[in-house]
Amino acid sequence: MKQHSYDTSYQLYILSAIAIFFVILGHIRFGYVDMTEIGTFYGWFPYYSFHLPIFLFISGYFWKDPSKSRYFPELGCFFLKKIKNLLVPYFVINGIFLLLGNVLSGQGITFLQTFTWQRWLLHPWTRPYLITFSVPTWYLIALFIAEIYFVLLRSLFRLFLKKELLREIALLVLTLALGVLAAYLKKTAAPSDAAVVYLRSAAMLFFLQVGYFYKHHLEAVDALGNVPYFLILFGIQFLIILLSGNNILSPGLYALLDFNYTGYNFFLAGLTGTFLWLRISMLICFIPARSRLLIFIGKNTKYIMSFHVFGAFLLNYIFSLLYKARIGMTFLRDFSPQRFRSYLYYACVGNPRMILLYFFAGLFFSLGLAWVIQLVKGLFRKKRA
Numbered sequence: 001m002k003q004h005s006y007d008t009s010y011q012l013y014i015l016s017a018i019a020i021f022f023v024i025l026g027h028i029r030f031g032y033v034d035m036t037e038i039g040t041f042y043g044w045f046p047y048y049s050f051h052l053p054i055f056l057f058i059s060g061y062f063w064k065d066p067s068k069s070r071y072f073p074e075l076g077c078f079f080l081k082k083i084k085n086l087l088v089p090y091f092v093i094n095g096i097f098l099l100l101g102n103v104l105s106g107q108g109i110t111f112l113q114t115f116t117w118q119r120w121l122l123h124p125w126t127r128p129y130l131i132t133f134s135v136p137t138w139y140l141i142a143l144f145i146a147e148i149y150f151v152l153l154r155s156l157f158r159l160f161l162k163k164e165l166l167r168e169i170a171l172l173v174l175t176l177a178l179g180v181l182a183a184y185l186k187k188t189a190a191p192s193d194a195a196v197v198y199l200r201s202a203a204m205l206f207f208l209q210v211g212y213f214y215k216h217h218l219e220a221v222d223a224l225g226n227v228p229y230f231l232i233l234f235g236i237q238f239l240i241i242l243l244s245g246n247n248i249l250s251p252g253l254y255a256l257l258d259f260n261y262t263g264y265n266f267f268l269a270g271l272t273g274t275f276l277w278l279r280i281s282m283l284i285c286f287i288p289a290r291s292r293l294l295i296f297i298g299k300n301t302k303y304i305m306s307f308h309v310f311g312a313f314l315l316n317y318i319f320s321l322l323y324k325a326r327i328g329m330t331f332l333r334d335f336s337p338q339r340f341r342s343y344l345y346y347a348c349v350g351n352p353r354m355i356l357l358y359f360f361a362g363l364f365f366s367l368g369l370a371w372v373i374q375l376v377k378g379l380f381r382k383k384r385a
Contacts, residue, residue: 008219010290012058013298015281019054020301021363022047023136024308028347028358044237049266050273052139053207055301057274059143060211066151078151082144085302090140093306095120097132111344126194131344133310140302145201150208168213175205179267206267207274229279237272244269296367303370304363309344311365312358316340316348 022039026048040046066078098120101112113119113131123130129138153171161167182199185191191199214222224232297304322328323335334350347358 007285010295011278011281011285012061013295014284015054015277016058016298016301017294018277018281019051019058020297020304021359022051023305024359024362025355026051027136027309027345028312028355028362044234044241045269045273045276047273049269050277053270054274054277055139056143056146056204056207057211057214057278059147060208060213061215063150063208063212065154065212075151075155079148082147086140086144086147089302089306090124090137090144091120093134093137094124094130094132097134097310098130101132108341110342125197128193128196128200133313133344134306135309135344136305139305142197142201142204145198146204146208149201149205153205165217168209168217171209172206172213175209176267179203179206183266203266207270210271210274226279226283230276233272233276237269240268240272296370297363300367300370300374303373304366307366307369308362311362312347314365315358315361319349 025039066074095115098113098115101109101114104112105114111131112133119130124138124141129135153174157167157171161170179202182202186196186199317340319332319335320337320340323332323337332349336346336348336350339346340348347354
């Protein structure tokens with residue numbers, strides 16, 4: 001049964017940490033996903049179907065609604081905050097990595113895009129993603145656009161629907177319809193890359209609204225016991241697997257990125273996966289000792305998203321040096337120099353035992369940079385004070 005004797009924010013930090021763990025795993029295993037690996041319950045809940053919906057759910061859960069204000073300064077502060085928290089990190093990080101692409105291209109690394117002003121400033125608004133070490137940060141641009149949509153929709157609905165619960169239910173229906181329409185248009189209308197950028201964000205709206213709706217209308221009555229809760233989720237997931245022809249593995253990532261896979265199963269599997277791990281994160285909260293590490297990870301998923309691929313690349317770079325020096329050849333017999341030079345999302349030592357090593361390389365390199373960034377920010381705040 002749902003208990004409220006714990007800190008809900010701590011639960012959401014745990015949920016955010018879980019989601020970013022799955023993002024890292026997905027990039028390590030890109031193109032080689034094992035249906036039985038950790039977190040999928042032997043393929044029942046593949047993490048590609050829910051890790052991004054989890055992040056959207058969390059954003060909706062913590063949404064502070066500026067549409068409640070009739071005053072422009074409130075909306076102005078909202079836009080400035082989103083620019084500061086989403087756009088500034090995106091452009092700084094991708095600018096650095098595009099410049100690094102110029103350097104590494106001279107070293108025979110061929111998979112990275114190099115810096116041009118147009119690619120840095122214009123392409124994020126007209127291309128689904130940039131091929132840099134921070135390619136997962138396409139999510140920051142997509143989320144920025146989605147949140148602009150979201151605040152405009154909520155402001156519009158507030159004018160016409162005064163009853164709050166009715167308004168929120170109507171927004172659930174509308175955001176789901178917009179997401180399905182976006183997927184349908186991508187599948188049937190062959191839109192340009194620029195159009196896909198904005199359709200992609202429309203597909204994100206539903207999970208923002210689900211997070212908001214859960215916090216304000218469902219959380220207080222979420223009192224179902226754990227056994228029936230999980231039985232219901234697995235029952236729904238079984239129906240999704242049957243109805244989708246067992247094709248629920250990839251829509252979560254690709255339906256948002258470039259819609260290679262589309263359909264209702266993205267929204268359904270995103271919901272079931274999100275609520276599965278929402279309850280699991282709640283159960284973790286009851287462990288007496290709070291994990292400062294989990295809190296730090298949950299607070300810094302933006303930086304982990306930005307830097308974990310580069311952390312894995314640095315590990316590959318070390319392996320390439322060892323390979324050239326013919327050190328540890330038995331250990332590195334699966335290392336692929338060609339893939340190291342030409343393919344971004346690949347663990348170049350193709351041994352499954354290496355997954356954890358790549359995982360921790362990406363995670364802890366990112367956490368180290370996040371700690372440095374937070375330290376520098378703290379020093380600037382002290383100077384201003």
